[in-house]
Amino acid sequence: MSLAVAGVTKRFGGIVANRDISFEVAPGELVGVIGPNGAGKSTLFEVVSGFYRPDAGEVRLEGTRLTGLSPDHICRLGVARTFQKLRPFQGMTVLQNVMVGALTRTHDVGAAREQARAILERVGLADKAPAFARTLSTGQRKRLELARALATRPRVLLLDEVTGGVDQRSIPGLVRLVRELHEGGLTLMVIEHNMRVITAVAQRIIALYLGEVIADGPPDVVARDRRVVEAYLGQAYA
Amino acid sequence: MGAVPQLVVSTILLGGIYALIAVGLTLIFGVMRMVNFAHGEFVMLGMYLTFWAFTLLALDPYAVLVLSLPVFFAMGLLSYHGIMKGVVNASHNVQIFTTVGLSIALQNVALVLWTGDFRFVRTGYYSTVVRLGDTAFNVPQIIAFAVSVAFTAGLFAFMRWSYTGRVMRATAQDRDAAALAGIDTDRVYAHTWSIGIVCVGVAGVLLAPIYPVYPTVGLQFVLIAYVVVVLGGLGDMLGAVLGSLIVAAVEVVGSYVVGTAWKEVLYFLLFIGILVVRPAGLFGQRGAERLGA
Amino acid sequence: MTGRALPAVVFFGAVALVPLVVRDAFLLDGLILILLWGSVSAAWNVAGGYAGQVSLGHAGFFGLGAYSAALLSTRWEASPWLGFLVGAVLATAAGLVIGYLSNRLRGPYFVLATIAFSQILLIVASRWRGFTAGSEGIPVPFRPGFWTLGFVDKAVWVYLMLALAVLLYLVQRYLERSRLGYQLGAVREDEDAAQSLGVASRRLKVIAIAVSAALTSLCGGFWAQYVGFVDPFYVFSVDLSVRFALASIIGGMGTALGPFLGSLLITTLEIYLRAHFGGIGAGLVGIYLIIYGCALILVVRFAPQGLVGWLGDRLPRLRTAGAGS
Numbered sequence: 088m089s090l091a092v093a094g095v096t097k098r099f100g101g102i103v104a105n106r107d108i109s110f111e112v113a114p115g116e117l118v119g120v121i122g123p124n125g126a127g128k129s130t131l132f133e134v135v136s137g138f139y140r141p142d143a144g145e146v147r148l149e150g151t152r153l154t155g156l157s158p159d160h161i162c163r164l165g166v167a168r169t170f171q172k173l174r175p176f177q178g179m180t181v182l183q184n185v186m187v188g189a190l191t192r193t194h195d196v197g198a199a200r201e202q203a204r205a206i207l208e209r210v211g212l213a214d215k216a217p218a219f220a221r222t223l224s225t226g227q228r229k230r231l232e233l234a235r236a237l238a239t240r241p242r243v244l245l246l247d248e249v250t251g252g253v254d255q256r257s258i259p260g261l262v263r264l265v266r267e268l269h270e271g272g273l274t275l276m277v278i279e280h281n282m283r284v285i286t287a288v289a290q291r292i293i294a295l296y297l298g299e300v301i302a303d304g305p306p307d308v309v310a311r312d313r314r315v316v317e318a319y320l321g322q323a324y325a
Numbered sequence: 326m327g328a329v330p331q332l333v334v335s336t337i338l339l340g341g342i343y344a345l346i347a348v349g350l351t352l353i354f355g356v357m358r359m360v361n362f363a364h365g366e367f368v369m370l371g372m373y374l375t376f377w378a379f380t381l382l383a384l385d386p387y388a389v390l391v392l393s394l395p396v397f398f399a400m401g402l403l404s405y406h407g408i409m410k411g412v413v414n415a416s417h418n419v420q421i422f423t424t425v426g427l428s429i430a431l432q433n434v435a436l437v438l439w440t441g442d443f444r445f446v447r448t449g450y451y452s453t454v455v456r457l458g459d460t461a462f463n464v465p466q467i468i469a470f471a472v473s474v475a476f477t478a479g480l481f482a483f484m485r486w487s488y489t490g491r492v493m494r495a496t497a498q499d500r501d502a503a504a505l506a507g508i509d510t511d512r513v514y515a516h517t518w519s520i521g522i523v524c525v526g527v528a529g530v531l532l533a534p535i536y537p538v539y540p541t542v543g544l545q546f547v548l549i550a551y552v553v554v555v556l557g558g559l560g561d562m563l564g565a566v567l568g569s570l571i572v573a574a575v576e577v578v579g580s581y582v583v584g585t586a587w588k589e590v591l592y593f594l595l596f597i598g599i600l601v602v603r604p605a606g607l608f609g610q611r612g613a614e615r616l617g618a
Numbered sequence: 619m620t621g622r623a624l625p626a627v628v629f630f631g632a633v634a635l636v637p638l639v640v641r642d643a644f645l646l647d648g649l650i651l652i653l654l655w656g657s658v659s660a661a662w663n664v665a666g667g668y669a670g671q672v673s674l675g676h677a678g679f680f681g682l683g684a685y686s687a688a689l690l691s692t693r694w695e696a697s698p699w700l701g702f703l704v705g706a707v708l709a710t711a712a713g714l715v716i717g718y719l720s721n722r723l724r725g726p727y728f729v730l731a732t733i734a735f736s737q738i739l740l741i742v743a744s745r746w747r748g749f750t751a752g753s754e755g756i757p758v759p760f761r762p763g764f765w766t767l768g769f770v771d772k773a774v775w776v777y778l779m780l781a782l783a784v785l786l787y788l789v790q791r792y793l794e795r796s797r798l799g800y801q802l803g804a805v806r807e808d809e810d811a812a813q814s815l816g817v818a819s820r821r822l823k824v825i826a827i828a829v830s831a832a833l834t835s836l837c838g839g840f841w842a843q844y845v846g847f848v849d850p851f852y853v854f855s856v857d858l859s860v861r862f863a864l865a866s867i868i869g870g871m872g873t874a875l876g877p878f879l880g881s882l883l884i885t886t887l888e889i890y891l892r893a894h895f896g897g898i899g900a901g902l903v904g905i906y907l908i909i910y911g912c913a914l915i916l917v918v919r920f921a922p923q924g925l926v927g928w929l930g931d932r933l934p935r936l937r938t939a940g941a942g943s
Contacts, residue, residue, distance in 0.1 A: 138813060162816035170814070176807035178872075187804040190797050191816030199797075239816050360726035401769050411919055417725035418672050422867065422918045425860055430911030433904035513666070544856070548737065551730055587744050593738045601719050 088112050090166070090243050090274070094144030095134055097127075104130040104300040105141065112243070112276060117269045119306070120278045123318055126295040128278045129171055132245050136168045137161040148243065149310070163191060167241035169232040169250045171278070175220035179295030181231055183209065183214040188238030203238060210234045210264060226257035233264070244276045248286050262288060286310065294318070332482075332577050334460040340468035340573035342528060346546055347565040349524030349554040352480075356497040356517040357413060362424040364545025364550060366431035367522050371397070371529020372538040373435060376444045379533075386446060387468065390530050395524030401519025413514060430541075436542035441500055448482065469531035476527060477566065480520070484562065493517055493580040552596040554601030558606030568607070625876050626787060629727040637773035646772040648889045650844065656881030659865035660786035660874075665761040665830035666863060668793050670806025670894040671823055674859045675716075677734030678739045679831040680708040681853040683838025697765045698788060704840040706832040713831030717824035719781035722811075722880055733856060739794035740854035755849035758842050767843045775844060781876060782840060786833060790874035802826055806872070834862070857907075864910060868917050870926030878924045884910065 090112040097105040106126045112118050118126050133139040135146050137158035148212065153161050159263040167188075174228060176184050182203055189199035189206075207213045210230045215223065223231060236244060250258050257283075266288050268276040269275055285292065286306040294302040294309055294319040302309045310316055350364050374393060378384040383393075404427070412423045450464045484490035496503040496513045504510050528546075535543065551570050559563025572592055579588040599606065636649055641810060665671040686705030690696040710736075721733040744753040762768040768777055793799035804812035805819045812819050842848050852858065861884075869880025891906040921928055 113839055138810065138814075157818075157820070158810070158813040159818045162814060168814055170811065174808050174811040176804055176805055176811065180801060183803075187800050187817065188815045189675065190800055196795065196797055196800070199800075235815060238769065255674050360729075408915060415919070419918045421672070421674075421726060421729055421924065423915050426911040426914030426918070428911070429860065429914070430908050431855070433907040433911065436904040456872065488745070508829070547877070555730065587741070590738055590741050593734045593741070596734045597719065597731060597738075600723060600727060600734075604723055604727055 089149060092131075092135065092144070092148040092277075093147070095131070095141045095142055095146065096143040097134055097139055097141045103298050107121065108295075108300055108304055109144075110300065112274060112292055114274055115269075116291060117265075117275045117277065117289050119292040120276060121280070121282070121285060121315075122295035123310075124222040125297075126318075127294055129247055130298075131295070132168055132247055132276075135161075136166060136245060147298055151215050155168070162241070164241055165240075165242035165260075166241045166245065167236040167243070168245035169229075169236050169247055169249075171251065173225070173228045173232055174232055175223070175228055175235075177219070177221040179216055179220060180216065181212060181220055181223070184231055184317065185234045187236050188235040189241045199238075204235075204272070206234045206237050210237075211260065225253040226253045228260070229261060230264070236291070237268070243274045243276070246275060246279075248278055248280065250279065250281050258284065261262065261315055266318055282310070328581065331459065332581060334457075334462055334578045336570065336574045338462060338466045338470045340570040341473040341477075341575060342531065343549055343553055343573055344566045344569035345531075346525055346527040347530075347548045347557070348477055348480060348562055349521035350359045350547075350550050351554040351557065351560055351562055352493075352524075353518060353521040353563040354554070355562070358500075358516040359409070359413070359420050360417075360424070360559075361521070362421060362547070363428035363431060364521075365545075365547025366428050366435075367397070367400070367525040367528040367543070368532065368546045369435060369538075369540065369543035370400070370431070371526040371540055372446075372533040372536070373439065373444075373529075374543060375530045375533035376446050379446050379448070383502050386448060386530060386534050387472075390527060391474065393526050393530050394523060397523040399528070401522035402515055404522070405515045405518040406434050409518060410511070410514070410610070431538050432543070439540070441540055446533040446538070448534055458537075465534040469535060470576050472531055473528065475573065476524070480524065489513075489516060493505050503586050549592065552592050552599075554606075555596065555604070556599050556606055561606065564606055619708075629875065629878060630780065630787070633776070633783075637776045642773050646776055647681045648885065650772065650775050650779050651889070652881050652885045653783045653839060655774070655861070655865060655885050656878035657779070658834055658841075659791055659869075659877035659881055660783075660860040660864050661833035661837055663790060663830075663831055663866045663877050664793065664833065665826045665868050666875070667876070668790070668799065668806065669802040669823060670809075671717075671827055671830075671831075672729060673732040673827070673830075674729050674856060674863065675734070675736035676830070676834050676862050677854050677856065678716075678732075678736035679712065679834040680841070680858065681736070681743065681850070682709045682712060682847075683835030684842035684848045684853050684863055685750060685756070686835070687839035687842040688758045689750070690719060691758055691766075691843075692756060693763075698839065698843050699765065701842075704773040704838050705835040709831040709835030710828050714824060715829035716829035719888045721820050721823060727929050730881035733859075736854050736856065736859060743850040743854060750850070753850060754765035755847060758848065760941070767805065767840075780841070782837065782936075787874050787878070789833065792903055794874065796827075798822070798887070803872075806929075817936055822921045830879075860914075861910075864914060866924075868913060868924055870924030873924070873926040876924050876926045883925070897912055909915055 093109050095108045108131060113305055117221055122128050127302050129140065134141050137153065137156055141154060144318055145152055147153060148166060151164060153164065153166065176187065189202040193199050199260065204216065207216055210233055210235060212227060212230050215227060220231060254266035262284055265277065269288065277285065277289065283308045290304055291304065292306050292309040293300055294315045301314040301318065302312040330395065346368060350361060353359060354362050372394060375386045375389045378389045379386060392605055408423065408427060410606055412420050433499040453464045454461050455464065455467065492508055492515055496508060496510055549572060555573060556571060557568030575592050575595055576588055579591040633649065633653065637646060640646060662676050665673060683705035686708060687698050687701035690701035690704060691698055702824045712722045716732065716735050720728050723731055743750050746752060750756065760768050793802065801817045802822055804815065804817050805822055809819050863881035865884055868883060869878065870876025887909065917924065
């Protein structure tokens with residue numbers, strides 16, 4: 088169950104958002120992706136999930152080429168994602184939101200409903216099932232986004248900013264959830280700004296800066312990497 | 326070979342007028358990200374204004390031109406504050422239906438007040454023809470063209486060099502950044518909308534001596550205007566001008582080749598063709614159509 | 619479940635009872651038109667309300683249906699039912715083409731494409747003298763009998779239109795509860811997010827448009843048979859397309875009963891105004907259109923959920939939570 092990214096480059100006009108990015112994710116790994124704003128993290132996720140076509144390079148899931156396929160096809164092949172700017176289906180209830188994900192794997196509406204309920208239970212939103220998605224708080228929306236993606240039974244899950252915008256008290260719960268998913272065998276890539284969170288859950292961190300990979304290794308090693316420190320804090324601190 | 330100079334002249338004359346209508350439309354879209362389906366109705370109102378001024382007050386259409394500037398600016402402000410302001414930040418569908426509703430209301434106000442009879446503004450010089458070599462054109466067409474060009478050029482100059490123009494362009498690029506920079510986006514929108522309406526009202530005044538005036542006359546012009554702005558790229562003023570020439574050429578040459586009955590099919594096919602092949606327009610930003618904005 | 623079907627049962631039940639009580643041809647005619655316009659709007663709703671593909675070119679499909687019925691009746695003296703079938707096939711094909719061509723277009727671009735489509739059909743129909751009798755239109759002859767839909771008694775038309783309306787209501791209800799419906803709803807709400815969840819949005823949009831097209835054309839066919847005359851400038855007009863959308867918007871886009879409630883309101887108003895002002899001058903008839911225009915502006919701004927939403931807020935038991943759950 089591995090995700091292989093090879094030489095991915097993506098340009099927007101004059102800006103190179105991703106430059107020759109390569110790495111592999113082994114089955115069951117939890118890889119954190121860090122980098123200052125504009126480093127190209129979200130762009131990378133967009134390329135992997137099929138929303139952007141890279142100008143060069145390719146992405147493979149267990150050998151199957153994902154590059155060039157539509158986002159929905161890629162999801163059906165096993166890659167799910169959440170969005171940094173949360174996108175719940177506002178006019179539908181929480182349960183219905185998750186059912187949409189479940190319906191990718193089953194044609195039976197009743198079965199999808201049961202699966203959705205189970206997932207909501209797992210992420211702690213069971214009591215919110217009949218509520219409209221637009222009534223949820225940010226932390227709850229994050230959980231909904233996660234639940235929806237999980238409903239598609241992915242092999243690889245891309246989480247874009249799990250704790251961004253969430254109040255302090257809700258963070259440990261979300262972190263615990265991510266860890267549980269990982270322990271359950273799911274392969275995860277997590278973009279995260281909160282260093283405490285990411286070093287707590289990730290076994291490996293990839294650091295991006297100005298579109299390039301500047302470090303790739305265990306959290307403690309990456310955190311001390313000269314280039315990483317420079318990128319975040321400026322040359323004076325390196 | 327004899328037909329070519331005439332075709333060229335006709336194209337340029339027609340293109341000038343289309344440009345004036347299209348420029349207003351694309352300006353509104355560029356700054357406000359709104360598609361104005363009621364645009365054609367303001368052309369219609371401009372035509373009626375001219376007709377009634379001419380019929381009741383014996384005012385020459387070109388005198389009405391001067392009068393129309395404040396009248397349409399006021400109409401623009403009124404319709405902005407009364408209707409458009411409330412939906413500036415709403416979804417596309419809401420904006421579309423709002424302007425569609427406005428379009429229906431205006432068409433039928435005209436119908437109720439002035440009946441569906443075709444009206445004509447026949448000035449003394451209406452049928453005077455000017456001949457230049459192999460080409461012939463009549464006076465109202467030339468005047469319409471000249472004034473359109475002058476007006477459009479004036480608009481470009483305004484956008485480029487005046488403070489308001491620069492503020493409008495800034496808002497067009499990034500409305501949030503503009504607001505953060507202290508620009509009163511509401512005022513910018515009010516001005517943009519009103520300027521767009523003035524453009525199209527003036528176009529109506531210029532067209533009155535040339536075309537018949539009736540309540541639904543706006544529809545044909547607005548559809549042409551849409552083909553032009555999509556061709557040129559929604560929001561791109563220069564694109565609108567160039568697009569006007571292309572559409573005028575298609576129409577003129579098309580009429581010549583397949584006859585006037587089928588020429589409209591040509592530019593609709595052109596329209597669909599552009600939407601399929603390069604929806605962002607010849608000069609627009611690639612991918613703009615996927616954002617729907 | 620029954621709680622939500624109740625309003626529809628009441629509505630359609632009431633309609634079914636009317637011909638038993640009312641004999642006046644004028645009133646029955648009004649009822650027939652309410653049901654017919656409601657049905658077309660419901661067909662529009664499949665694409666516009668449920669799938670979020672707002673089109674202002676549905677008159678194109680309506681006209682295809684009307685012309686198919688008219689031409690098959692007049693030129694080949696075939697049964698109008700055959701005309702309906704042909705119209706549906708043509709409209710489906712047109713829907714697939716338009717859906718496919720405008721697949722990547724969103725928002726106003728899509729709307730413009732649909733308008734262009736209906737205008738092309740208008741021009742073709744009004745100029746092709748040899749085939750469609752051009753701008754003169756086609757009168758549909760009245761041939762007595764069941765299979766030719768030649769009914770003297772208006773009551774029969776009421777029940778026929780009621781059947782059509784119920785069919786369209788059920789199609790929409792199916793959409794609300796089926797897998798297709800959930801996926802279309804997701805596309806409507808946020809196409810990118812839907813894609814990220816595995817919804818084949820591009821294919822579904824085309825399907826929604828094609829289905830909507832076929833149903834619209836069916837209504838167009840019935841309309842042609844009932845009214846007896848097909849005029850290209852009316853049947854392919856943008857005004858008509860807007861009218862289809864209007865009933866759904868006012869009644870409640872994306873709800874099954876909305877189009878019918880909207881049609882009830884709009885058609886009644888129109889008939890009333892026509893009756894009262896028709897004699898004085900055609901100009902005054904335009905008043906109802908002014909009202910529509912203003913209503914459209916007000917409804918999309920202040921009551922975007924339409925009548926159904928408005929009623930739902932006031933009568934919680936009637937609240938429809940979008941797709942059934």
